[in-house]
Amino acid sequence: MYKTSKSTTKIPLLVPDLPTTEELLPWLKCIDDNKWYSNFGPLVQEFESKLTEILNSNLTTVSSGTSALELSLLALDIPVGSKVLLPAFTFPATVTAVKHAGLQPIFTDVAADNWLLNPSIARQIRKKISYDVVIPVTTFGHPQPVNEWDKFYSDTGIKVLIDAASSFGVQPIGKNCIITFSFHATKPFGIGEGGLVIANSIEFIQQVRKLSNFGFENGVIIKSGYNGKLSEYHAAVGLAQLERWEQIIQRRKKIWDIYQDYLDKNTLQNMPKNYIPAILAVKFNTKKSIDYQFQTRRWYYPPLYKHPAFTDIPKFGPETENDLPITENLSLLGIPFHTSLTEDDIIYICDSLI
Numbered sequence: 001m002y003k004t005s006k007s008t009t010k011i012p013l014l015v016p017d018l019p020t021t022e023e024l025l026p027w028l029k030c031i032d033d034n035k036w037y038s039n040f041g042p043l044v045q046e047f048e049s050k051l052t053e054i055l056n057s058n059l060t061t062v063s064s065g066t067s068a069l070e071l072s073l074l075a076l077d078i079p080v081g082s083k084v085l086l087p088a089f090t091f092p093a094t095v096t097a098v099k100h101a102g103l104q105p106i107f108t109d110v111a112a113d114n115w116l117l118n119p120s121i122a123r124q125i126r127k128k129i130s131y132d133v134v135i136p137v138t139t140f141g142h143p144q145p146v147n148e149w150d151k152f153y154s155d156t157g158i159k160v161l162i163d164a165a166s167s168f169g170v171q172p173i174g175k176n177c178i179i180t181f182s183f184h185a186t187k188p189f190g191i192g193e194g195g196l197v198i199a200n201s202i203e204f205i206q207q208v209r210k211l212s213n214f215g216f217e218n219g220v221i222i223k224s225g226y227n228g229k230l231s232e233y234h235a236a237v238g239l240a241q242l243e244r245w246e247q248i249i250q251r252r253k254k255i256w257d258i259y260q261d262y263l264d265k266n267t268l269q270n271m272p273k274n275y276i277p278a279i280l281a282v283k284f285n286t287k288k289s290i291d292y293q294f295q296t297r298r299w300y301y302p303p304l305y306k307h308p309a310f311t312d313i314p315k316f317g318p319e320t321e322n323d324l325p326i327t328e329n330l331s332l333l334g335i336p337f338h339t340s341l342t343e344d345d346i347i348y349i350c351d352s353l354i
């Protein structure tokens with residue numbers, strides 16, 4: 001347990017809200033009875049069927065948000081080296097998945113108002129270069145306009161894979177887009193490690209599922225996949241977590257309401273009005289170096305094109321090649337946002353930011 005702001009221990013940035021041992025026990029006993037531990041066992045099937053009821057879409061679970069992205073890219077079955085447009089302002093997993101799938105990433109910029117790669121930017125880039133897939137990200141939990149992306153696909157034929165890692169429960173499901181989620185412990189719907197792929201096409205989902213099991217089809221490998229399956233233990237956490245999901249949403253909403261009461265109006269610029277963020281990031285003056293009594297993180301700094309592993313990836317901005325001015329100048333400070341915060345913690349954090 002962390003201590004309050006008055007103690008010497010800093011208020012943590014992220015605290016998972018996962019089931020307790022007692023809440024997990026009935027599901028773990030099912031595993032004891034079934035003696036089935038992985039390979040699409042009964043708990044994975046039950047977890048998937050409950051998720052299908054909630055999301056009303058074809059889906060398959062996988063081992064992480066990263067494998068959800070990578071397996072989806074593999075299942076698209078496009079030629080090696082095909083070009084994939086993605087924002088430079090995202091978590092590295094978005095680009096590592098593209099590289100591991102044997103495709104060519106291209107970085108682009110995000111919008112100034114919500115820090116997302118949106119359909120308008122994707123259309124502007126398309127006038128300059130061709131690409132085969134676009135990966136819009138739901139940065140900080142901000143949902144992507146799925147209907148606009150569905151139209152983008154209908155108009156251009158470019159495949160849209162929405163990396164909605166932190167947006168389970170927030171990102172609407174459309175018709176033409178493939179959507180991936182992460183169930184990492186620090187996500188709003190966390191189960192430890194896990195991921196989900198959603199698509200309208202049942203054939204596509206079946207292909208992702210096969211690839212998550214090495215690519216086996218009738219005992220032979222037709223296309224190489226790898227081991228990206230969700231274990232029965234993670235499905236047990238998922239089933240226990242589904243029973244707590246409504247309460248988690250209420251707890252997160254309460255924290256967000258308190259923040260909105262106390263955060264300075266200027267800081268709240270660009271902040272969501274109609275959904276609960278997954279991560280809270282505020283604008284930050286880089287010249288200041290303050291030792292806050294709460295943990296912070298510079299999300300996502302440096303931009304991906306400055307990471308040594310990604311310096312050779314081409315960049316195309318909506319205005320000029322090589323120039324991503326919004327990403328380049330974004331300076332955001334992640335501040336604590338989780339259900340273990342008290343109102344006193346939030347007041348203390350907001351007062352410290354002034």
Ligand SMILES: Cc1ncc(COP(=O)(O)O)c(C=O)c1O
Nearest residue numbers: 064065066091093094165182184
């Ligand atoms: C935008 C984004 N994509 C992908 C991932 C990877 O998800 P996972 O950690 O479940 O592999 C993350 C993880 O934080 C993320 O933030």
